Amino acid sequence: MVKLIANSPFSKLLPKTIGTVTLTDIDSGKMTLVAPFKGQQKLVSDALKSTLGVEFPAPNRTLGKMPRSVWFGRGLALIIGADCPDLDGAACFDHSDAWAIVRLDGTDTSAILARLTPIDLRESTFKCGHTARTLIGHMTGCITRLGVQSFEVMVMRSMAATLVHELTQVAKNIAARPVISA
């Protein structure tokens, strides 16, 4: 059997520091999209809680660290960082390697994301543990707040290079502002 080498979607692209912001690649391991059948969400949530310790998240929320569950749209949750148990009441899809995840840390992270996404990222409305399916530039994806100055941005793996390009461009623009106005 040929030994295949697993590549990160961001190999050769990340990590990167621009101005005050650092972009790092997150290897999330196993990912499973869970879609409970009609009326089964409570049962599915209980099953997840007992096996992985995280429930099915409420809309726009994420639960746990590793493994964790992320709300991923109407009636959908993404289970990240663990093998998904057998769930009778839900359709489960393997999404491992399907998503490219970047972590952004630094003082200008909010300012950078504000140029790319239409959602309100202020800490008063978008708190730790909040997540949103939204647009990042022209791509659909998911943004999660990890901390005061930390976010996680997720897009489909095929768009990894575009995401890095967009984030880099915006980060450079933001970093150039104090230099220009000085």
Next chain:
Amino acid sequence: MRLPCPLCGDRDRREFYYQGHALMLERPLRDAGDAAWDNYLHNRDNPAGETRDLWHHEAGCGAWIVVTRNTVTHEVLDAILVEKARV
């Protein structure tokens, strides 16, 4: 313009796709006759005032919603999930 997605809250219009009047949810019976089907498929009012439309939160949660809005004042009055609109 912002639409109040019942799941996600107020979101930018860019995240939504517009389908048309919410009349699409009231599909006539198979044998309802030509007039009913003609109305369902082709004939739409063009109201100056309140209207109910179907929007898809395509760049968000993926839900179809029925939005009540006013075409004169551009006021968005209400939005509910399609699954709740068809009882």
